[in-house]
Amino acid sequence: MSQNARIGALTDELVRCITDFSPETNAQAYKHAKDLALRKLKGHHYARTNQFHVQASLDGLDEKFRVLSRDDLADALKERLTELQRIPNKWTPELLSLLLQLSDRPVENSKVEDLEVFAPPKSLLPLTWAEIIAEDPPSDEELWKDIDYAAESSEDETRPDRQEKTSMKKALPSSIEDDTYDTETCVEPVDKKIIRELETAQFWRTEATEDTGKVTITELQTVRETLFMLTGLETSLYTIDGQSGSIHVVQKFILSHTTPSTTNSVLSQLADIGHDLYRLRQWPHHKSSFPLIQTFEAAVTKRLADFDRYLASSQQSYLFPKSPFPVSILEVHNEVRKASNPLRHLAKLVSNVEPLLYVNPFAHLETLFDRINLAQITLEQDVFEYLGTIFFECLQTYLKPIRKWMELGQLGHNDETFFIFENDSGSENSSLWHDRFVLRRGQGNALRSPNFLEPAAKKIFNTGKSVIFLKELGIRNTGISAESEPRLDFESVCGTDHELPLAPFSELFGAAFETWIRSKYSLASNVLRSKLLSECGLLRIIEAFKHLFLAANGSTFQDFASAIFERMDSRRRGWNDRYLLTELAHAIYATGLDPTDVERIVVRSSNTKKDSRSVKSLSSVTVDYALPWPVMNIIQRSSIPIYQQVFTFLLQTYRAKYLLQNTDWKALSSAKAKALVQLSYKLRHHLIWFADNIRAYLTDIVFGPSTEALLSQLTEAQDIDEMSDVHMKYIARLQEQSLLSSNLKPIHQAIISLLDLAVLFSDIHSSEPPKKNASVPLNSQADPNARPKMKSKKSRKSIIPTIVDDASSDSEEEGTGEHNASPTKAFQTTSSFSENLNTIQEQFDSLLPFVIAGLRSVSRAGGELCWEMLAEKLEWDKPKGRFEVA
Incomplete structure (x- = not known):
């Protein structure tokens, strides 16, 4: 058919x-x-299986077996592949490819013992005479009788060649018949003329003349001895010092047609070339255990073999010339000097690099890179191509661990030559990106890698970590393979036109290596970036942080803050129970956040001093968010306390306004003195105005623009490193602009003290109303703007509030004295309503200018412009005069 x-x-x-x-x-x-x-x-044409790819896969499988200490499997596989090669079959690659695709974890599932099933049956033991005799003993007597071989038989009649052999036997000399043989008949006679020519050619046996003490040799003999010397052999014309490798010309021999000085000069130059080559020949004998150095040794050995082939070709041209030509040692000198020029550069490079390789195993790569650039500058094209080819051959060995790291996320076992190592294999996944793997550095914090690879080291490092990160996420097939990478060799980098490129070699290599890195880096980083932004919900979590910590939805944040304040003011035991507060947060934020985000909210509380009325007590209530481990590699643990500090600061502003708004109007107007009523209204207005300005500054000027910029930069970031850096800069800027950094601590403490004045004001008006006989001091009647005088220095210490550190302990707050006083403490030790109002006014008038001046100072000293804006807002309604009451 x-x-x-x-x-x-x-x-x-x-x-x-x-x-x-x-x-x-x-x-x-x-x-x-x-x-x-x-x-x-x-219309479809099916391509054959790539036999080279199949062979590479089998070699990789063999290497995998040996790395995993399964040499028995590797030997069994090699033995059967060798046997298979003896059987010619054009479908062998297809069959092997099918078997490779059908294989399932051969390291774990394969056993060499199972191969015995396919072993051929064992052959029977060879039959011996002992067995034969044992079965059938020879008992016939006729068997051992002598036979007459001279007797005629019928066979002689039928085979005529027997007669010819008999006649030839008769023609042989009698000596053969007598079993004696003359050996001289087998030796061909020697031509004595040839012996004399050989003896003449052995010029080293010639005795020197008595008058000159020299031996005259021919130029052909000089050329032959020179070519032998260049191959590293012992000669009569040159002497080699085995220890130093120096080569000297024997002055005993001269040429008849040249002066001895001229001959000695040419031969000395050839001896210098031989000296460089001799040292280069001795270097590969010191075998190294580092693959990088072994590759370099192999490259040097290959170049020496190429040069030896050139010398052998030159010797052949003199032994078997195709046509007559004059023999000239000068011509040999010129040709050898030109042919050995790149090899001599390599010899000097090896001589300089050899002592450095014990400390820096890739010193030869750096030196080759520098010499290639120098050869390009000096327009030495042959040296440029020669060293460039060696450089890329050696670079391929260094690219193997890089390729393995970037494609599979794997490191070699105890590979000290690679610049990446695993610092903590047992670290949590939440710190996988930052703690598990680190860059290997040497003296002076220099990266332990060739200096020409340092610009791309970060991308190499991040690509491997991205692959490992994706594996932890359950994504193992990232699509990164060696087949998709561009070529990285001398021809692809410098071109094939055999001319020096116009661009510097360092620039050409940097661009080619960047393309090589990008073929793996972009794919891994894009896959990981999309997973983090979409499946892991990074942007959604940032939005949740905006609502939870930064009050993006002011109404929801106000509801949560008011619920906490109501529980605080109730002064019931267990108001700060973390389970109840967590349920409260879940109920309030359920309307604005995703249910998965709401379930991750946790409210924690710590024990505080009993009945503490300062806004500092709000630091005992902290809100936390249970981040998934992939996002924790971007939003690190160190960032969460800063979010909580910002949340506490914002909550403190809400607390001040909450107390001021809940102050009873009747309490404000309960004083009989009109000045006290006016002062109460004034203080309430100023404190609300101050709290609103701080809150608006935080939410509108700091939180909003910074968070929008963060979201934009996160979507444009290429890898986790850049995402983490963007977020860390955002956190640092958030802390700085929110006045929470250490250098702005005095200003922040002054603001907290001003907010504490709102607590003091609320406590004054919520206590027993002032007595009806409370009157305004006489000095206020005479001069309404006059300031009250304090009673004594001692009472002054007890009522004037000062700035207290947020980090101070409860025991420190309980102390007395000027540095430990607070507005709420001052109120508790004061019995006069008017004195308390004047204390609030004094503190407000002293602390507010301090805050304004501090903001302007740090802003003009190279700080943020938003501080100047806040200072302007706080000063625009500065009071011109003061109300003073007794």
């Missing part, structure tokens, strides 16, 4: 099985489907 007929029959069956069309019921549809199928089948 022809091929077309077979395809047609199979196509008919395929169409009927898939479409259920029948030529009897639906002929038109059946014909259309068959035509489509035939067109596809006939």
Whole structure:
């Protein structure tokens, strides 16, 4: 059956099985489907399996077995592949490819013992004479009788060649018949003329003349001795010092047609070339255990072998010349000097690098890179191409661990030559990106890698970490493979036109290596970036942080703050129970956040001093968010306390305004003195105005623009490193602009003290109303703007509030004295309503200018412009005069 007929029959069956069309019921549809199928089948050309790819896979499998200490599997595989090569079959690559695809974890599932099932049956033992005699002993007496071989037989009559052999035997000399042989008859006579020529050629046996003490040799002999010397052999014309490698010309021999000084000069120059080559020949004998240095040794050995082939070709041209030509040692000198020029540069490079390789195993790569650039500058094209080819050969070995790290996220076992190592294999996934792997650094914090690779080291490092990160997320097939990477060799970097490139080699290599890195880096980073932004919900979590910590929804934050304040003011035991507060947060934030985000909110509380009325007590209530581990590699643990500090600061402003707004109006107007009533209204207005300005500054000027910029930069970031850096800068800026950094601590403490004045004001008006006989001091009647005088220095210490550190302990707050006093403490030790109002006024008038001046100072000293804006807001309604009461 022809091929077309077979395809047609199979196509008919395929169409009927898939479409259920029948030529009897639906002929038109059946014909259309068959035509489509035939067109596809006939137009498709199936390519053969790539046998080199199959061989590479088998070599990789062998290497994997040996790395995992399964040499028995590796040896068994190698033995059978060798046996398979003896059987010619064009489908061998397809069969091996099929077996590779069908293999399932051969290291764990394969056992060498199972191969005994396929072993051929053991052959029987060879039959011995002892067994034969034991079964059938020779008992016939006729068997051992002598035979007369001279007797005639019928065989002599039928074989005529027997007679010819007999006649030849008779013609042989009698010596052969007597078993004696003359060996001299087998030796060919020697031509004594050739012996004399050989003796003449051995010039080293010639005695020196008595008058000159020299031996005259021919120029051909000089050329021969020189070529031998260049190959590293011992010669009579040159002496080699085995320890130093120096080569000297023997002054005993001269040429008849040149002066000795000229001959000695040319031969000395050739000896210098031989000296460089001799040292280079001795270096590969010191075998190294580092693969990088072994590759360099192999490259040097290969160049020496190429040069030896050139010398052998030169020797052949003198031994078997195709046509007569003059022999000239000067011509040999010029040709050898030109041919050995790149090799001599390599010899000097090896001499300089050899002592450095014990400390820096990739010193040869750095030196080669520098010499290539120098050769390009000095326009030495042959040296440029020669060293450039060696450089890229050695670089391929260094690229193997880089490729393994970037594609599989794996490091070599105890590979001290690679610049990445695993610092903590047992670290949590939440710190995988920052703590598990680190860059290896040497003296002076320099990266332990070739200096020309340092610009790309960060991308190499991040690509491998991205692959490992994706594996932890359950994504193992990232699509990164060696097949998709561009070539990185001398031809692809410098071109094939055998001319020096116009661009510097360092720039060409940097661009090519950047392309090589990007082929792996971009794919891994893009996959990981999309996973973090979409599946891990990074942007959603940032939005949740905006609502939870930064009051993006002011109404929701106000509800949560008011619920906490109500529980505080109730002064019930257990108001700060963390379970109740967590349920309260879940109920309030459920309307604005995703349910998964709400479940991650946790409110924690710590024990504080009993009945503490300062806004500092709000630091005992902290809100936390249970981050998933992938996001914790971007939003690190160190960032959460800063979010909580910002949340506490914002909550303190809400607390001050909450107390001021809940102050009873009747309490404000209960004083009989009109000045006290006016002062109460004034203080309440100023304190609310101050709290509103601080809150508006935080939410509108600091939180809003910074968070929007963060979201924009996160979507544009290329990897986790850049995302983490963006977030860390955002946190640092947030802390700085929110006045929470250490250098702005005095200003922040002054603001907290001003907010504490609101607590003092609320406590004054919520206590017993002032007595009816409370009167305004006489000095206030005479001068309403006059300031009251304090009673004594001692009472002054007890009522004037000062700035208290937020980090101070409860025990420190309980102390007395000027540095430990607070507005609420001052109120508790004061019995006069008017004195308390004047104390609040004094503190407000002293602390507010301090805050304004401090903000302007740090802003003009290179700080944030927003501080100047806040200072302007706080000063625009500065009071011109003061109300003073007794």
